[in-house]
Structure formats: structure tokens, C-alpha cells
Amino acid sequence: xxxxxxxxxxxxxxxxxxxxxxxxxxxxxxxxxxxxxxxxxxxxxxxxxxxxxxxxxxxxxxxxxxxxxxxxxx
Numbered sequence: 538x539x540x541x542x543x544x545x546x547x548x549x550x551x552x553x554x555x556x557x558x559x560x561x562x563x564x565x566x567x568x569x570x571x572x573x574x575x576x577x578x579x580x581x582x583x584x585x586x587x588x589x590x591x592x593x594x595x596x597x598x599x600x601x602x603x604x605x606x607x608x609x610x611x
Contacts, residue, residue, distance in 0.1 A: 538603070540596035547594035552604060554589035561604075580604075 538547045552559065559580040562568075569575050580591045592605040 538594050540599060540601055541603075542601050543596060543599040545596055545598045547596045547601075547603065549592065549594050551590040552593040552602070557589070559589045559591060578606075 538549070539545065540547050560574045560577040561580075562574050562577040566574075566576050580589060592607075594603045594605075595601070
């Protein structure tokens with residue numbers, strides 16, 4: 538896959554989480570009660586004992602990351 542910014546080759550890999558599902562939130566949103574991410578896009582979790590991960594591509598030249606949105610659950 539080529540980078541949309543600089544057109545150099547991107548490296549395929551996985552973006553890994555720790556204990557909880559990966560979520561993306563718009564920059565103007567705030568956490569509810571300091572912990573709940575409402576209006577967020579939630580990505581697949583690997584279950585209770587696994588690590589959440591989504592496929593991502595990284596461009597080392599311009600420091601850009603592209604996440605595969607097919608890994609989302611909402």
C-alpha cells in the first residue's frame with residue numbers, strides 16, 4: 538500500500554491494545570465521567586483474555602498511520 542501523503546511504500550502491521558477495546562474519539566469530544574468514550578468508533582477486541590488489535594499500515598518516511606476500518610464493531 539502506498540502512503541496518501543508522500544506516496545512511499547507503507548508497512549503492514551497491527552495496532553495492539555492492552556486490556557480494553559481500541560476506540561477512536563473525535564477531538565472535540567470529552568470522556569463522560571472521565572472514563573466513558575461516547576460517540577466513539579470501537580474496534581474489535583480479542584475477547585476477555587486476548588489483546589485487541591486492528592490492521593494498520595505505517596509510513597516511516599512521513600510518520601503516517603492508516604487503520605483498516607473493517608476492524609470496527611460500530
